[in-house]
Amino acid sequence: MSETTRRPVEMASLSPELSPQVLAWATELRAQFVALGMSLSLFAKLHPIDKGSVSRYLNGKRVPTDRWFLDQILALRAGAGAPVTEEVRRHLTELQLAALKVAHPHEYRVRTIKDDLAVALTSRQEAERYAQALEQQLRERTRTLEEHSAQIDRLRAAGDQDRARHQEEIALLTRHLKLARERAYRAERRVQALEDLLDQLEAHEPPWGEHAGLSRGRIRAQDATTRLAETLTVKQVVEVIAEIGRATLNVAHTHLALLPADPTAPSQTLTMISDETTSQACRVLGEKVPLSYPDVMTMAVNGCRPVFAESPDNLREQLPDQGCLERLLDDGERAWIALPLVAAERMLGALRFSFTRQREIEQDDSLFLAALADQCTSAVMRALVHEREYDTAEALKRSLHSHSLPVVDGLTLALRRLAGSGHRWMGGDLFDAFPLHDGRVAAVVGEAMGKGIDAATHMGRSRIMVRALALTNPPPAAVLTGLDRIFEATEEAEQLTTLAYMTVEPGTGEVALALAGHPPPVLISPQGTAVPCNVAPGTPLGWPTPRHQDALTIPPGHTALLYSDGLVTHRQRAMDAGLADLRSAVGKAPASALADPERLLDHLLTHMLGGRELDDDVTVLAVHIPARR
Missing domain, CATH: 3.60.40.10 (PPM-type phosphatase domain)
Structure with a gap:
């Protein structure tokens, strides 16, 4: 442990808004983690988990759905010569389950079903091992019986006695084997039932009522933040944004348009990046779109403001080129949204949504779209940096292994x-x-x-x-x-x-x-x-x-x-x-x-x-x- 210990981790106080169960769990978890004397960054490097997830666990913002995180902390303590007792381990597990039940009811249900499944699997394995042992004993007794039968001519009297005894043992073992197989069959049916129930639970999202207390826009924004945080390329950002748009706003087409990466280059064109549902109108434009072209996304970039067109008439009032509008209408588009992407006072580009029906933009939608634009901007910035570093690392590795x-x-x-x-x-x-x-x-x-x-x-x-x-x-x-x-x-x-x-x-x-x-x-x-x-x-x-x-x-x-x-x-x-x-x-x-x-x-x-x-x-x-x- 001395090889990895750096300095005690300093953490902010727990939020008083946490439920008592989550507060109790997070307090005990932080105590165990602080006892390690290890920073969040070092823990994340040594384990397959990111620093953000570690921080959320320790701050009570997220309760782990399994025992992995707690087991790693306790294992590090044991490796440092300060193991906890089994009673403490059980207490921590009970606190985690209580917090999980309050914070994430659906995950708690899945967790309990998985635990029951593990117990059922263990029972099945024990039943199978017991049946195998009985089968082995049965084979051994049968072999012994056959050996004695071969000697019956010389030792008839002793052979008859041994035969009767072994036949009784065989009958007893056969009955035990039958019972063991019945137990294994029941355990198998239990396993199958639990697996089916687990599949059903994992296949359905929790009902809206489980999110009581949160507004619809906040839930959607949190979901977008979580999903965009996992993207590492610009293409992945577009795919996630498109999925979020379809699921939350019924968007028909999603496009991301980016200005040149070099801030000193002339910003006269946008580079189009689309999901698989690219509209015909955008396919006609191609990958490069001049900023002078009349469209909601160029209007958003040039004006550095969101553009909402809830109907063709609404877009006609904002768009000077009516020919462009006719092309959009021919493609079946009837409403449009364009959001500028701005990072540190630098214009990155725009996010464009289009709909096949007229759509009224409600206040809740406006708040969600503003949050989505911010999250998309951050995700695009991360992806651009990530792709540049990847290309550099890939070129370096190719040069090192070119022979x-x-x-x-x-x-x-x-x-x-x-x-x-x-x-x-x-x-x-x-x-x-x-x-x-x-x-x-x-x-x-x-x-x-x-x-x-x-x-x-x-x-x-x-x-x-x-x-x-x-x-x-x-x-x-x-x-x-x-x-x-x-x-x-x-x-x-x-x-x-x-x-x-x-x-x-x-x-x-x-x-x-x-x-x-x-x-x-x-x-x-x-x-x-x-x-x-x-x-x-x-x-x-x-x-x-x-x-x-x-x-x-x-x-x-x-x-x-x-x-x-x-x-x-x-x-x-x-x-x-x-x-x-x-x-x-x-x-x-x-x-x-x-x-x-x-x-x-x-x-x-x-x-x-x-x-x-x-x-x-x-x-x-x-x-x-x-x-x-």
Whole structure:
């Protein structure tokens, strides 16, 4: 804990408007968090959660729907030598449930159903294990009976007695097995019923009455704020705004028009960014629209004011070019809204909504649209910065990994690299393969904490350091020891980097391997089995410990798989479950793929990722020793 402790966190007082249950929960939660002596930023870096969510939990503005956040805090306390008692843990859990029930009734209902489902699943598993144990006993008793039957000629009297006794035992076990199977069946039906109920609850939004006390406009604004906070690209901003417009205002078409990003450039055109429902009139205009073109969005930009046209007659009064109005009417548009997007006295562009029916803009709608314009402006600013940093990080990573894999007789290499799609950030995955002076080949896969330019830069430095040390003194233990010294002297203490480094002898497949807190390679056989290498995991780089290396062999026809944890883990899948899925995927691979590392990687990525949106980068490096002919 001393490695991560910085300074006690300072937090504002809790709002007196909180309900007593939420106030009690937030007070206890803050006490546990303050006991860690850890800042909100450091906690967010060490866990898959953003700083804003941590702050909202600690201020009572949001109650966690599961135990994950509380478990992480208590785990850190236990790691620091100050564990809480089981009684305190139960008390905290009860406070959280009470607060959740008041603050978020629907989530509380889902939580309780999930807890009941977990209990039902556990009961089912216990019933199944009990049935399996009884089945095993039944098989053993039956086998014993058969053995005694074979000796009946020599020991008839003793055999008759034993047979009768074992038959009674078999009958008893059979009855117990029947009862166990009935219990398992009842547990299965209970699980199915709870799963169906959970699906129904998650498929329906809570009724409006659950939001009593909040105005409709405030609810809509809060929803827009939450959804826009998760966007990271301008295209995502447009998609979310379009969905909000359709759901809250019955908008037919949504367009975002942006001025040039360079504030010194002549602002004579708007760049159009549309959702999938782009109107015909805007398609005719194309991606670039002159500010002189008569339309509600240019009027909003030029006048720096919202433009509301509730009907064609209303727009005719505001629009000098009647020909433009006729084109809009031909496209079926009957009402329009344009909102200027202004950030720090700088005009960014405009947000344009159009409707297929005339629409009266009520006061509640006006307040919501003003809040939506502010949120859209902030989201666009974040997205533009995010995309610039992404492009810079991507260019940096491409320049660092522009070389191809080496071609060596007696050894075949294959690489797959997928960037996380959910956040559109370049991660800190490190990968490399290069020949050494003695004929062996070095293979490296690692992972640095963080995303974006900092992670890409750190990854580049680490890759250069690995090559320099390996070409000077190639044994894995020596390379990791050298990296520890460099990291301790040059990298920040909070930087967390893991690494798997091995050298391979082409032809023979003799391997020297060392790990620095990274998952071990998986050895894949031609028969379709996958076994993680049994080696010491080591500590992350920069945490000096005696480094050791293990001697392994990749037999002919086998493949060693180095990978980042994005291949086997994500928010809903732990490492053990991911490795089980990997073994299953290898078992389903055809023989031709097991003999070809390129086809093997394609097969594994298809089965492991399944087209889902990635929440982390995925890097996989295959080292294959061809079978002897």
